[in-house]
Amino acid sequence: MLYICRCLTCSCRYSILPAISLDGVLHLDIITRSWTATEFEKYIDLLLDVMNPWPQRNSVLVMDNASVHHFEGLRDIVEAR
Numbered sequence: 653m654l655y656i657c658r659c660l661t662c663s664c665r666y667s668i669l670p671a672i673s674l675d676g677v678l679h680l681d682i683i684t685r686s687w688t689a690t691e692f693e694k695y696i697d698l699l700l701d702v703m704n705p706w707p708q709r710n711s712v713l714v715m716d717n718a719s720v721h722h723f724e725g726l727r728d729i730v731e732a733r
Contacts, residue, residue, distance in 0.1 A: 671699050673710045678702050689723035696726070700733045 667687055671679040679699045683691065704711045713730060715721045 669695060675710065678710060687718075687720045689720055692720045693723060693726070693729070696729060700730065703733070705733070 664684065666682055666684060668682050669680070669687065669692075670677055679695070679702060681695050681698075687695075699713075702710070703713070706712070
């Protein structure tokens, strides 16, 4: 119990990025720092490996307007798959 309490009060921060579909979680990554454009690009590459071309199931990618989602070449990477 002491271990659990100590863990809950530590200053560890996690960034969790799930890719969710109607079938469940397609890809999930947890890191102990903030996301950078380089790390997000690697995440997208891994995610696209489990996605399908349009119009098949799991073929639509939706992102919010987080700054890490706006890096040069993202659209080209997605459309090339």
